[in-house]
Amino acid sequence: MTIPVSIAINGRRYDREVEPRLLLVHFIRDTLGLTGTKVGCDTSQCGACTVLLDGAAVKSCTCLAVQADGAEITTIEGLADDGGLHPLQESFWNKHGLQCGFCTPGMILAAHEILRTNPDPSDEEIRHGLEGNFCRCTGYQNIVRAVRDAVQEETS
Amino acid sequence: MFAPEFSYHRASSIAEAGRLLAEHPGAKVLAGGHSLIPILKLRLAAPAVVIDIGRIPEMKGIAAGNGTVTIGALTTHAELASSEIVRANARALAEAAAQIGDPAVRNRGTIGGNVAHADPASDLPQALVALGATFRLTSPEGARSVAAEDFFEGLMTTSLREDELLTSIELPAAGPGRGSAYAKLAHPASRYAVIGAAASVTVAGGKCTAASVVLGGLTSRPTRAPSVEASLVGQTPSEAVIAAAAKNAAGDLGDDLMGDIYASEEYRKAVAHVWVRRALAAAAARCAG
Structure with missing residues (x-):
């Protein structure tokens, strides 16, 4: 059994026939070849697969592609709309908010979610907002600095 | 991890979901998917049919009136945590919802899915029992109300029948003192x-x-x-x-x-x-x- 879906990713609409059990993350990575979104734990804990669904952060390993039918998805590849870097990407670069980089796409989209719901978060609120994203290089300190830097860039 | 194969039906109304449930005994209901999808991926369940109720408009939203707060079963944890109506009338529920998982999980997980799943390590069930909530269950035969206290029967077991859908949850509005x-x-x-x-x-x-x-x-x-x-x-x-x-x-x-x-x-x-x-x-x- 396949189901027709029409999903917009980074502003471009894709019409595909998918198996109902296909996860959104596999639709993004394997069907469309957008490999910025990672599969980490595959159990909705690590956040490596975080994308924006109609603007809100979700874990794409715990969402079926058929559930995203008609939705607008933003992945790390589409966060900056002009081919440059989004302010959060700039801040992660400037503050060394990554080491191996595997968690970074999810971290940046989780940081985007923090700022969407709370434009001026405290360090504690940033840490709580990143609760669902794991960095195994132990780089949280610089990740929090990077998010705070992005807030300051926005407000300055 | 891949879920076992299943056939997929999307319901656009409570009535259609009821018909689909009656037609497909043993089918599983999908709302936000944050309980069901992990179970499917771990192959703890392998239903032949999954019925997606996630888009049913009558099951969304939070309203207050006549001394009652009515919460649609598709209300997400993020919506519960930030709702002024829930915070004013049922603070324990807003606080419980705010502490589930993480922000991305709260954007997808729903109150109906949470309580129908009845995971003992969950948060909403105890808040709903303490607040005196009532669950509205519907099937093609009709609707009934069950007190939250009577709904939870044991480990991942509730009084929800296979042909029933949990459509909304009612709470008494806040009273003086x-x-x-x-x-x-x-x-x-x-x-x-x-x-x-x-x-x-x-x-x-x-x-x-x-x-x-x-x-x-x-x-x-x-x-x-x-x-x-x-x-x-x-x-x-x-x-x-x-x-x-x-x-x-x-x-x-x-x-x-x-x-x-x-x-x-x-x-x-x-x-x-x-x-x-x-x-x-x-x-x-x-x-x-």
Whole structure:
């Protein structure tokens, strides 16, 4: 059994026939070849697969592609709309908010979610907002600095 | 991980979902997917049919009127946590929802899916029992209401029949002198409740006139603490009175306790009173306003 879906990713609409059990993350990575979104734990804990669904952060390993039918998805590849870097990407670069980089796409989209719901978060609120994203290089300190830097860039 | 193969039906109304459920015995219902999809991926369930109810408009939204707050079963944890209506009328529920998982999980998980799944390490069941919630269940034969207290029967077991759909949840609106709160010991990695205590307290003339205290996380289903409640009613809810009352929680838990590698049964039973005390203190502090 396949189901027709029409999903917009980074502003471009894709019409595909998918198996109902296909996860959104596999639709993004394997069907469309957008490999910025990672599969980490595959159990909705690590956040490596975080994308924006109609603007809100979700874990794409715990969402079926058929559930995203008609939705607008933003992945790390589409966060900056002009081919440059989004302010959060700039801040992660400037503050060394990554080491191996595997968690970074999810971290940046989780940081985007923090700022969407709370434009001026405290360090504690940033840490709580990143609760669902794991960095195994132990780089949280610089990740929090990077998010705070992005807030300051926005407000300055 | 891939789920086993299933055929997929998308319902656009409660009536259509009811028809699909009747046509496909053994089908599983998909809302936000945050309970069902992990179960499918782990192959703990392999339903032939999945019925997606996630887009049914009649099952969305939060409304208040006639002394009742009605919450659509598709309301997400993020919506519960930020709803002014829920915060004003059922603070324990807003606090419980705000502590589930992480922001991305709260954007997808729904109140209906959460309670229908009835995971004992969840947060919403104990808050809903403490607040006196009623669940609205519908099937092609008609609708019925079940008190939250009677809905949860045991480990991942509820009174929801296979042909029924949980469509909404009703709560009594806040009354004068009533306050509620939720306090949780969260597992540090998973954020599941090791101990979750929900309290609703009513104070009139400086004395506690009603108290509802319900624990979860450490028992197979939400467990009421009647000795804690009884030792509060008629008393001035001071810090000392609350602490003494909370100490009775261990006795109310009985032997139906769950432990794991992180927190043993004995540990949970020994510290449960701390979370009961915190929930009661926060609830009592809100009674004035």
